[in-house]
Amino acid sequence: MDARIQNSVVANLAARPAPVESGPFVIGVDPGTDNPGINYATPRPGADITSADVSALVEAFKNVNRKPRLEYVVNCAPGLEALLLAAGFAVEERHEYLTCLSGSLTPPPTPEGFVLSEPATDADREAMVTAQHAAFGAPPAAVDADVARMSRLQSRGGVAFMAVAPDGTCVAGGQAVPPHDAVSEVAGIATRPEYRRRGIAAALTAAVTSRLFAAGTEIAWLEASGPDSWRVYERIGYRPTGSRLYIALP
Known part of the structure; x- marks a missing residue:
């Protein structure tokens, strides 16, 4: 693996x-x-x-x-x-990565009132990346390069999903890179702080993962940023599998 x-x-x-x-x-x-x-x-x-x-x-x-x-x-x-x-070089982080197979995915219900969809226009992509930036504490708005990067990912066979609140606000987003040898990384799962703890991240992760499996991917993998997200991913079928190192030259 x-x-x-x-x-x-x-x-x-x-x-x-x-x-x-x-x-x-x-x-x-x-x-x-x-x-x-x-x-x-x-x-x-x-x-x-x-x-x-x-x-x-x-x-x-x-x-x-x-x-x-x-x-x-x-x-x-x-x-x-x-x-x-x-x-x-200095070690930045050590993470365990988690994997999911199609037979172990357990999609949760989408929180009432929220809609999950794939960004179909540059305006959608901008809204999704802006929500991710807000969640991660990055620059407040997406720029043209961010939109182009997301469009390129989708055009190459990657997956992106956004979560939209009842008032039309994009509150979360996530994506998966184009599969290689039927393996794809799910990444960037992020929810605006004010919308957390409603089940949006779990539903979003499951939607991205389901789309991968529907297209023939055999293994989806990701990394959890902390205990809370770890529990979210395990509930929908992801399991700890191995270790990854992040290391950089200061």
């Missing part, structure tokens, strides 16, 4: 608008943003990695004017963390 998840990350980064290959690493570069959560590297699973490879990776990041940063499944590159620490 770890290798399939890691390979899906490699494929996702390689599909960025301006990806960079650096030895055993792929850097996903998006010219529309310098956000380290979008522009990062990951190793190919099972690759032999040396300190020289790490030095070359840092240089490759400098060449594209991005912060050296990696996300990866730990078991797929067991000796990499030591090499990165020796090069001056």
Whole structure:
């Protein structure tokens, strides 16, 4: 399972608008943003990695004017963390990832009065990303690059869903990257603070996951940001499966 998840990350980064290959690493570069959560590297699973490879990776990041940063499944590159620490990197976070198979998904009911739908226009995408920004404490409104990124994700086979309140306000959003080898990451599940604890996140996650399975995806995976979201995901059928590391050069 770890290798399939890691390979899906490699494929996702390689599909960025301006990806960079650096030895055993792929850097996903998006010219529309310098956000380290979008522009990062990951190793190919099972690759032999040396300190020289790490030095070359840092240089490759400098060449594209991005912060050296990696996300990866730990078991797929067991000796990499030591090499990165020796090069001056610092661990940001360690997360367990959760997976869901079609037979274990248990969709909850959509909270009364709210409507879940896929953003079909740029106005929809702007409203959805703005709601996600509000939830994550990011810039208050979506910009053209955000809208273009979401449109590109959908056009390549990814999934996006938004939740709209009875007054027409978009209050939550979430997406999944285009599947690779029938594996897809569900990400960005976010609800505006004033609408939390109503079951919206669970319904939204289930809607995204259901759409993936309907299109032939076999494994959906995600990471929980804390105990509350962990419980939400477990209730709808996600289960802890492996560990991922977030590490960057300060």
